[in-house]
Amino acid sequence: MNMRKKVRKLLMEKDYIFTSGVANAMEAMILEKAGFDFIYVSGSGTSITQLGLVDVGLITETEMVNNARNIAKAVNIPVFADADNGYGNAINVIKTVEDFEAAGVAGIHIEDQESPKRCGHFAGKSIIPIEEAVGKIRAAVDAKRDKDFIIIARTDSVAAVGGGFAEAVRRGKAYARAGADVVFCEFSSPDIEEPRRFAEELHKEFPALPLFFNFSNNLKWYESPLTFDDIARLGYKIFIVSTGCIRVSKQAVTDYAVDLMNRKEQAVKDFQRTEKENLADFGGLEQIKALEQKYLPNEDVINKHKTVGI
Numbered sequence: 001m002n003m004r005k006k007v008r009k010l011l012m013e014k015d016y017i018f019t020s021g022v023a024n025a026m027e028a029m030i031l032e033k034a035g036f037d038f039i040y041v042s043g044s045g046t047s048i049t050q051l052g053l054v055d056v057g058l059i060t061e062t063e064m065v066n067n068a069r070n071i072a073k074a075v076n077i078p079v080f081a082d083a084d085n086g087y088g089n090a091i092n093v094i095k096t097v098e099d100f101e102a103a104g105v106a107g108i109h110i111e112d113q114e115s116p117k118r119c120g121h122f123a124g125k126s127i128i129p130i131e132e133a134v135g136k137i138r139a140a141v142d143a144k145r146d147k148d149f150i151i152i153a154r155t156d157s158v159a160a161v162g163g164g165f166a167e168a169v170r171r172g173k174a175y176a177r178a179g180a181d182v183v184f185c186e187f188s189s190p191d192i193e194e195p196r197r198f199a200e201e202l203h204k205e206f207p208a209l210p211l212f213f214n215f216s217n218n219l220k221w222y223e224s225p226l227t228f229d230d231i232a233r234l235g236y237k238i239f240i241v242s243t244g245c246i247r248v249s250k251q252a253v254t255d256y257a258v259d260l261m262n263r264k265e266q267a268v269k270d271f272q273r274t275e276k277e278n279l280a281d282f283g284g285l286e287q288i289k290a291l292e293q294k295y296l297p298n299e300d301v302i303n304k305h306k307t308v309g310i
Helices: 003-013 025-034 043-051 061-074 090-102 130-143 165-177 193-205 228-233 244-263 265-274 285-295 299-309
Strands: 017-022 039-041 079-082 107-111 150-155 182-185 211-214 236-241
Touching: 003 150, 017 025, 017 043, 017 244, 025 039, 025 061, 025 244, 039 043, 039 061, 043 061, 043 079, 043 244, 061 079, 061 090, 090 107, 090 130, 107 130, 107 182, 130 150, 130 165, 150 165, 165 182, 165 193, 182 193, 193 211, 228 236, 244 265
Parallel strands: 017 039, 017 236, 039 079, 079 107, 107 150, 150 182, 182 211, 211 236
Antiparallel strands: none
């Protein structure tokens, strides 16, 4: 079963699926080993880790696609990727879909922000006209070569200039009518009311439409009593903690850097004693050795060749 069909099967069989955002292949491999059903490639995470820049529309389509391709090759579970606002107009969106699909991901989300876009929880966002946004979703749907490739239409209307909650509902319905497989709304606060009302309004017209939910670190969901089960009962099917792994990685490296600076070699020794898996083993050294034994001549042959060459 290909990864895109696998996602659709998961959405039929499970109440919801969830994961953390990742920025690189290693984080994705860790999530797979932990038992997650899918991977989410964070645009914000990719920007900060690859460029050292905050997510304000500075990362390019090529950089995002290349990162998503490496991640998709590293794991055997479906991968969703942040495709920002499609990197241009509807014509650009066609190329964006083609490139991400060729990279091996199971689906992407495209937002309705103007360029340059900003992280969904930053102030100062603006949205394009609904007619233009609908055209981009229609172009994305038509550009799919694999009918199971998933187009997630995201609206940032709730907190954007010229938007608001009612506009987000209007756009969510319009994107579903345009053929989006999943609809994603970025909310403005860690409160149940906006997600509840949004799901209620969309499911009046599209009762079976899967909804995407960002349990974002930026919105202080940790202060909310809401659980994933609570949100799923509203009708949301796909959950992400958008920058989860990136934040954890940043903190872990910060802690190690401070420890190494203060305690020098003792920090290295203490970590080596507690490391649960050797980095080379994690990266597949044994599998590489097996391939070397299968395909490469033994060392005696290589050494003899070198001697003759001398």
